Amino acid sequence: MSVGLWDAAVIAAKTITYAATLGAAGAVFFLKVCGALIASMATSRIRYLVLCMALLSVFGGAAQILASAASMSGDAAGMLDGSLVGMVWQAGAGRANAIRALGLLLAALAVWSDRTSWLACLGAAAAATSFAWTGHARSLNPSVLPMLLLSLHLVGVAFWLGALAPLRLVARDGDLPRIAATAARFGAAAVFVVGALIVAGATLLWMLLGDPTALWASAYGRWVILKLALVAGILGLAAFNKLRLTPRLLAGDRRAVRGLRDTIRFELLLGGVILAVTATFTTMTGPPALY
Amino acid sequence: MAVTVAAGILAGPAFGHAKLLSTLPPADAQLQAAPKSLTLSFNENVRLAVLTLTAAGRTIPVTVDRSLPAAPQVSVSLPVLTPGKYQVQWSALSPDDGHVTKGTFSFVIVGSTAVPAGPAATFR
Numbered sequence: 001m002s003v004g005l006w007d008a009a010v011i012a013a014k015t016i017t018y019a020a021t022l023g024a025a026g027a028v029f030f031l032k033v034c035g036a037l038i039a040s041m042a043t044s045r046i047r048y049l050v051l052c053m054a055l056l057s058v059f060g061g062a063a064q065i066l067a068s069a070a071s072m073s074g075d076a077a078g079m080l081d082g083s084l085v086g087m088v089w090q091a092g093a094g095r096a097n098a099i100r101a102l103g104l105l106l107a108a109l110a111v112w113s114d115r116t117s118w119l120a121c122l123g124a125a126a127a128a129t130s131f132a133w134t135g136h137a138r139s140l141n142p143s144v145l146p147m148l149l150l151s152l153h154l155v156g157v158a159f160w161l162g163a164l165a166p167l168r169l170v171a172r173d174g175d176l177p178r179i180a181a182t183a184a185r186f187g188a189a190a191v192f193v194v195g196a197l198i199v200a201g202a203t204l205l206w207m208l209l210g211d212p213t214a215l216w217a218s219a220y221g222r223w224v225i226l227k228l229a230l231v232a233g234i235l236g237l238a239a240f241n242k243l244r245l246t247p248r249l250l251a252g253d254r255r256a257v258r259g260l261r262d263t264i265r266f267e268l269l270l271g272g273v274i275l276a277v278t279a280t281f282t283t284m285t286g287p288p289a290l291y
Numbered sequence: 292m293a294v295t296v297a298a299g300i301l302a303g304p305a306f307g308h309a310k311l312l313s314t315l316p317p318a319d320a321q322l323q324a325a326p327k328s329l330t331l332s333f334n335e336n337v338r339l340a341v342l343t344l345t346a347a348g349r350t351i352p353v354t355v356d357r358s359l360p361a362a363p364q365v366s367v368s369l370p371v372l373t374p375g376k377y378q379v380q381w382s383a384l385s386p387d388d389g390h391v392t393k394g395t396f397s398f399v400i401v402g403s404t405a406v407p408a409g410p411a412a413t414f415r
Binding site for chain 2 (some may be wrong): 286
């Protein structure tokens with residue numbers, strides 16, 4: 001597999017867009033679920049986080065379109081070629097980016113207006129699921145079920161991975177009862193959400209592979225195995241947080257706060273690698289069921 | 292070392308999206324006469340974005356109509372070509388999933404008269 005400079009740029013922009021969009025959406029979901037438990041200072045920081053991530057997402061999406069045009073032309077001049085950029089925009093990227101930007105705008109406005117409303121969550125969900133409007137799930141025929149499964153998977157990923165940075169902000173404020181209550185509430189909700197995202201992801205994977213042997217017999221399948229191994233790692237860390245650290249936090253053990261901050265840092269790192277791996281194989285390879 | 296091992300395990304065809312099935316003239320063909328057009332056939336609808344034809348480091352101007360609707364077969368007209376080795380670099384976009392497909396191939400003209408190209412080669 002040969003990756004040129006502009007292909008690498010597409011993958012980098014895609015990774016940033018994934019991380020920023022899911023991060024912004026997840027922070028909104030986090031405020032909805034845990035907002036009543038956290039201090040106003042942390043709430044304010046999380047609102048800034050939503051705003052910064054939303055802006056980064058919009059810039060990342062634009063950079064991905066320009067890098068795709070450069071990848072097709074083979075040089076930077078492609079970014080200035082209006083008809084090439086227009087082709088990328090028309091091939092799904094335009095609609096996905098527009099839905100994402102509108103969703104994030106709605107989410108950011110609603111979050112900053114005061115309490116986190118269902119309107120903010122609707123905007124966050126629209127932004128997180130915008131990736132389903134383009135890509136392999138949309139190419140399956142019929143595409144409605146795969147797109148719904150991918151949307152469910154994306155909302156789940158946003159809820160889980162997007163909550164990590166806000167949770168770490170809460171863990172920094174040093175107020176043990178608040179940290180313990182927030183970690184407990186998030187952990188209780190995450191069990192169902194993560195379960196749903198795994199079921200949706202596994203069903204979609206089955207559709208994209210077409211044949212289980214494609215998991216090891218195709219380049220796409222081998223990338224998926226790498227992703228699943230990384231997901232197993234992050235699930236292990238999440239389980240450690242919920243089953244070991246959260247009970248210690250609830251029991252008033254201050255040392256568990258440092259443990260929580262450290263494991264969240266590793267989860268963030270692993271989450272970033274998972275998104276980069278996903279961006280790489282969805283750009284460079286295609287699922288066997290389609291080709 | 293770890294990177295090399297990972298690259299080996301994960302290696303596969305580059306840009307496995309819309310798949311190029313054949314070209315006309317075929318890849319690596321030795322043509323007695325210059326082709327008047329160049330055709331790429333895919334397994335699904337694509338829009339041709341870029342096609343660059345070079346010979347001996349010189350780029351031969353070729354017009355790609357990007358306004359054409361997506362189709363599984365795309366063609367471009369060629370100017371009168373002289374004998375020599377030609378390199379074709381192309382990229383196309385799948386309108387269904389927005390993915391980019393690209394590749395290169397070459398052919399050689401040993402004669403000098405412009406006639407339609409021969410049968411297509413099949414890419415696996």
